[in-house]
Amino acid sequence: MVRILVVEDDRTTQLVLRRMLEEQGYEVATANDGIEGMEQARTFRPALIICDWIMPRLDGLEVCRQVKADPDLSTIYFILLTARGAVEDRVQGLDSGADEFLAKPVELSELRARVGAGLRLNRVYQALQDQKRILESELTEAAEYVRSLLPPPLTGSVHIDSRFIPSRQLGGDCFDYYWLDPDYLAIYLLDVSGHGLGAALPSISVLNLLRSQSMDGVNFYQPNHVLRALNETFQMDDQNDKYLTIWYGVYNQARRQLIYSSAGHPPALLISKAPENGVVEVKQLKTVSLPIGMMPDTKFVNQRCDIGVGSTLYVFSDGVYEIIKPDGEIWGLEGLMDLVCSQQEVISVQGLNYILNYIKTLSPNEAFEDDVSLLRIDFS
Structure with a gap:
């Protein structure tokens, strides 16, 4: 089952998102702030994260930066949840590594489309990572062969x-x-x-x-x-x-x-x-x-x-x-x-x-x- 992590400090929004996603057949985990979100990301290993921008302790931008900077998490598709609509805000989010934005209040049809597109890209990322690991393994084997000569x-x-x-x-x-x-x-x-x-x-x-x-x-x-x-x-x-x-x-x-x-x-x-x-x-x-x-x-x-x-x-x-x-x-x-x-x-x-x-x-x-x-x- 595909895993999705929702990082949202507003309990009502968190509950709504969780129910909407579970109804679509996803396994959903939640976190109440950015620090808890990073802990969940490392243990739950989701394919996609929906993260609120404005949160206490660690905001969504910093969560995004940390996720994308971690080699083990960098392929996770990251959707930034925000009520901000200005161009400069979107530029700031993209610079932090966000893959997509989802506007508040969340529409079911838009949520379904954004998540579906994100998971398709995540599957591509994972396939590329698998091919990279295979190639690195083969290169390591080839390097050992050269050394043996x-x-x-x-x-x-x-x-x-x-x-x-x-x-x-x-x-x-x-x-x-x-x-x-x-x-x-x-x-x-x-x-x-x-x-x-x-x-x-x-x-x-x-x-x-x-x-x-x-x-x-x-x-x-x-x-x-x-x-x-x-x-x-x-x-x-x-x-x-x-x-x-x-x-x-x-x-x-x-x-x-x-x-x-x-x-x-x-x-x-x-x-x-x-x-x-x-x-x-x-x-x-x-x-x-x-x-x-x-x-x-x-x-x-x-x-x-x-x-x-x-x-x-x-x-x-x-x-x-x-x-x-x-x-x-x-x-x-x-x-x-x-x-x-x-x-x-x-x-x-x-x-x-x-x-x-x-x-x-x-x-x-x-x-x-x-x-x-x-x-x-x-x-x-």
Whole structure:
């Protein structure tokens, strides 16, 4: 049975409304003022509220504001009962969240029409809420699936820790690392343009393609070969205008040498200490090229660097450093470089959480504006 709540301090009007509504087959609850009305709204959970404007303790406008501000009650259809007929009064009521007005004294035919229309809209609201809950449940399940695809921390001669924080439930960032053979370790991180499901799907496709090594004729030991194959496969004209940036490296632990290539991606940061004086040095590892998918004939090149004992490599998406501070300035890559260099010993103890917690202090927003992915690779 459909539930309706009548909030009215005048007992005669309250009784009349209750009888009229019950005669129409509704289950009716009543409240004598606004405070009692809010209590009834939370416990009775009506589909529709008819509330008088002028009441002691808490008037109808405030009841309306509180109902519409409560996520659990906001879909209740709210009819404001009033003897006021001025335009400015109606504007004030609508600004408070009222869905409809009912003039005093109440006419039976008008009451029936207003309530019927309100309940039809309430059913639409409820259906939308049900669909929203289903969608959120499915997105949560999809997000858990994406997280399950990401690799666990790596231990041994090379230690790798990672963090993945999408700005929504799903994001376009993805990464992986695995041994191609006992001596060669592949590491990559990619960022598909956009957010949400539209970015997550191509990101997962690239992950599965690289992990399965199913691209014919591609030498996965050569990063530029991998990027060229991805560019041939994922042109944005065929991917709903989606493109991606990527940093891809292969580490040879026997030679302690890293070969890498990137496509429109932020540079990886190699942190090491100079052997002669112990001064911390940072080197940006990046090659210049367009993102994957923008141009079919894009050229990709490799670069090499030696990895000293005790060096640390950071690979990340731009969401890690493109943080808008309260003054409107962007923290930037230089800020991240300063942090990982100056706090190297602290980070080695507290891990990547230290970096993420520091970043959160820079922004007034609780959530990140962009997807955040971060790898920390320690070479023993």
